[in-house]
Every structure is written in C-alpha cells, then in structure tokens.
Amino acid sequence: xxxxxxxxxxxxxxxxxxxxxxxxxxxxxxxxxxxxxxxxxxxxxxxxxxxxxxxxxxxxxxxxxxxxxxxxxxxxxxxxxxxxxxxxxxxxxxxxxxxxxxxxxxxxxxxxxxxxxxxxxxxxxxxxxxxxxxxxxxxxxxxxxxxxxxxxxxxxxxxxxxxxxxxxxxxxxxxxxxxxxxxxxxxxxxxxxxxxxxxxxxxxxxxxxxxxxxxxxxxxxxxxxxxxxxxxxxxxxxxxxxxxxxxxxxxxxxxxxxxxxxxxxxxxxxxxxxxxxxxxxxxxxxxxxxxxxxxxxxxxxxxxxxxxxxx
Numbered sequence: 001x002x003x004x005x006x007x008x009x010x011x012x013x014x015x016x017x018x019x020x021x022x023x024x025x026x027x028x029x030x031x032x033x034x035x036x037x038x039x040x041x042x043x044x045x046x047x048x049x050x051x052x053x054x055x056x057x058x059x060x061x062x063x064x065x066x067x068x069x070x071x072x073x074x075x076x077x078x079x080x081x082x083x084x085x086x087x088x089x090x091x092x093x094x095x096x097x098x099x100x101x102x103x104x105x106x107x108x109x110x111x112x113x114x115x116x117x118x119x120x121x122x123x124x125x126x127x128x129x130x131x132x133x134x135x136x137x138x139x140x141x142x143x144x145x146x147x148x149x150x151x152x153x154x155x156x157x158x159x160x161x162x163x164x165x166x167x168x169x170x171x172x173x174x175x176x177x178x179x180x181x182x183x184x185x186x187x188x189x190x191x192x193x194x195x196x197x198x199x200x201x202x203x204x205x206x207x208x209x210x211x212x213x214x215x216x217x218x219x220x221x222x223x224x225x226x227x228x229x230x231x232x233x234x235x236x237x238x239x240x241x242x243x244x245x246x247x248x249x250x251x252x253x254x255x256x257x258x259x260x261x262x263x264x265x266x267x268x269x270x271x272x273x274x275x276x277x278x279x280x281x282x283x284x285x286x287x288x289x290x291x292x293x294x295x296x297x298x299x300x301x302x303x304x305x306x307x308x309x310x311x
Contacts, residue, residue, distance in 0.1 A: 018050035028094045030056040040094055059094035063155060066105050068112045070161075077124040082163040083116055087143065093151025100150045108147060112157070115142045125164065132159050 022045055023029055029041040032054045041048075041055075048055075068085040075081060087108055091097045101107050119138055120128055128135070136157050143154040164172065 015050050021046045026061050032056045057098045063090045073120045075125050079125045084161040088156040089154045096151030111146050
C-alpha cells in the first residue's frame, strides 16, 4: 500500500513538472498540441496539458546580432574586395519565426550576401569606401522587407570592414600619402600667402599712417608759421601805432607850445626857413618850395632891408 502511494506521489510530481512552465522575461515559448501550433506562452507562470502539449521552441525577443560571413564582392571597376557585415534584428512574431522558415539566421545571411553583391557590383571601388551609409541603408531596407513575412524586423545593418586586395591597398596608401603631401604643400603655400598679405597690409597701413603724420605735421608747421607771422605783423602794427601816437603827441605838444607863445608872421617865416634847411639837406638835385614859403622868404627879405635902413 505504501509503495502504491509512493508511485502515485511520484506520478503527480512528474505531471506537475510537465504541466507547469516558467517563462523568463524577454522570452516566449511556442506550445504545440498534438503536433499543431496551440499558443505562445508569455513570460511568467504557464500551464500546459502533460503528454498532449509540447514546447516546440524557446524564442528570444531581445535584439540580436548576427555576423555575416565575410564575402568577396566584385565592384563595377572589376576589383575584388572582401566585405564584413553585421546585422541587428529582433523577432516580433515568434510563431512566424518558427514556422515560416527553417533557419531564420541562415535566411538573413543569404539575403544579406546576395544584396551586398548586387549593391556593391553597381559601384566602383572609391564609392564603396565613401558610401558606407548608403550601402547600410539600402541593405537594411531590403532585409527588413524580405524578413517581414518571417516575423522579424531588421533594425540596423553595419559594414564592419572593407578589405581591398594587397596591391590595391598599397596603391591607395601611396595615393593617400601623395594627397596628404599635396594638402600640406597647399596649406603651407596658403599660409605663406596669407603671411605676405598680412605683411603687405601692415606696410601699407604704416605708410598711410606715416603720410598722415607727415601731412598733419606740415599742416601744424604751416599753421605755426602763419600764426607767427600774424603775431609779428600785429606787433609791428602795434609798434607803428604807438610811434604814430607818440609823433602825434609830440606834434600836439609843439603846436600847443607855439600857440602859447602867440607867434607873429616873422616867427612863422623863420620856422619855415628852418624846415626848408632840413629839406634841402637831403641828396635830391631839385627842391620844390611851396608858394607860401616863398611869401615868407619875401617878407623876411623886406624885414631885413628895413633893419639895415634903420642902422
């Protein structure tokens, strides 16, 4: 009896173990019932019918990566290169990924290989190096469309490496070195040209500033000379004015003194003769005597005769 209960307990434990399934996060399990698809078990605790339901596959819902085997591809200009590619994909419909294709990764790899050969075969060697983003985008679009019926979404495709033949690589390195030397020479020439332009600009500015300084100096020198002459002329005018004022004052004093003595006709005649004496003392050959002076001289002669008669 005890053996019967032990066997029954073991049977119950086996049935429980077969019927209870714990699915991890980011995973699903494809459940088949009697060989046909029954349901998709989500993450958590799931119950199935023992010996009737069966777990066909465990599918990961995480984003997965797949390295595509490096492939030899012939470019448009008949150069054989090796391209290494990686594909990032994610299963969105687990049932399709299990039942629609035998091996999802092989299908993705084959489509990627044929698509790469088709895209790169239309490009020359230089374009394959400069158009990686374009190749990646075209490859991702084609793969995403082709794998949609398999319940898969291709998120990203990246070309890891492009390897040309050794001789082509050597030629490219030589070309790259020549291009670097060319750019260095151009930059050096450009720098020298810029330096010469800057130096010429500096000399030009210095010449302009020097000319402006010389012009300003000449203007100020001329203004100084002009102001000096103006001051000198004003000083001379002031001196002449003062001399004229002194002469006028002297004449006024002499005139006042003469008027105070009440001169008669004889005194005026004598003063006229004295003035004529000073005039005649010059170096002129001819002396013009005013008419009034001749009258004075005549009156003086008459006075002299009278004096002699008295004597």
